[in-house]
Amino acid sequence: MLELHAVTAGYGRGAPAVRGATLTVTPGESVGLLGPSGCGKSTLARIAALLHRPESGTVRLDGTTVTRWRHRAPRELRTAVGVVFQSPRLSADPRLTLGDLIAEPLRATGRRDLVAERVPALAHDVGLGEDLLERRPHQVSDGQLQRACVARALVLRPRWLVCDEMTSMLDASTTAALVAAVEDYRREHGAGLLAVSHDAVLLNRWCDRTLHWREVVPAA
Ligand SMILES: Nc1ncnc2c1ncn2[C@@H]1O[C@H](COP(=O)(O)OP(=O)(O)OP(=O)(O)O)[C@@H](O)[C@H]1O
Numbered sequence: 134m135l136e137l138h139a140v141t142a143g144y145g146r147g148a149p150a151v152r153g154a155t156l157t158v159t160p161g162e163s164v165g166l167l168g169p170s171g172c173g174k175s176t177l178a179r180i181a182a183l184l185h186r187p188e189s190g191t192v193r194l195d196g197t198t199v200t201r202w203r204h205r206a207p208r209e210l211r212t213a214v215g216v217v218f219q220s221p222r223l224s225a226d227p228r229l230t231l232g233d234l235i236a237e238p239l240r241a242t243g244r245r246d247l248v249a250e251r252v253p254a255l256a257h258d259v260g261l262g263e264d265l266l267e268r269r270p271h272q273v274s275d276g277q278l279q280r281a282c283v284a285r286a287l288v289l290r291p292r293w294l295v296c297d298e299m300t301s302m303l304d305a306s307t308t309a310a311l312v313a314a315v316e317d318y319r320r321e322h323g324a325g326l327l328a329v330s331h332d333a334v335l336l337n338r339w340c341d342r343t344l345h346w347r348e349v350v351p352a353a
Contacts, residue, residue: 140190165336168346215286
């Protein structure tokens with residue numbers, strides 16, 4: 134279970150970006166989170182991915198209350214969540230080839246022995262031709278780079294996926310391909326999903342249920 138309870142978070146001084154947000158995703162479930170620009174969806178997504186420490190409230194992952202965040206979070210929690218962001222350019226190291234980008238979480242967690250098996254299989258699953266694995270981010274399109282970022286998010290076989298506006302800069306066919314790749318993975322591995330978007334049509338088609346931001350935070 135991925136549980137966020139009464140989570141308040143922000144960025145230093147000033148009003149919090151998120152106030153008292155509560156949501157739960159059960160194992161294998163896909164939950165969409167919809168809301169207007171600037172309401173705090175990405176901040177909440179980063180908290181769910183253990184990348185942003187809330188000021189108050191509770192985050193529990195499979196029964197464990199999260200007390201440390203980012204690189205300080207215990208590895209077994211960190212690796213339980215795969216995350217895909219809106220902009221692949223901002224989340225991909227420009228020095229790595231796409232193959233190394235996908236393999237990076239395996240190398241970072243001492244599982245190099247799985248690289249040869251998992252990277253080509255995932256590249257195939259997300260629709261990346263093998264020739265593209267030798268290229269660097271500046272040599273591929275945004276859609277191709279986002280395919281690699283989705284493969285990277287799946288390479289450690291996470292139980293949870295957080296997709297923050299994963300397809301909002303992509304065309305319809307790349308969007309369909311990436312949603313299909315995520316859904317195939319979830320079917321095979323039973324992973325739960327939190328998908329953040331401002332696109333109600335996409336979330337309604339993709340997810341078991343879609344929450345609007347106003348259902349997640351208490352009325353002001
Ligand atoms: N790194 C940051 N430093 C300071 N303020 C930030 C930072 N990131 C986001 N904010 C602010 O926090 C609030 C919520 O931002 P957030 O990105 O979570 O919203 P969002 O709902 O995801 O918006 P969008 O749909 O436009 O991406 C906004 O007012 C934003 O300006």
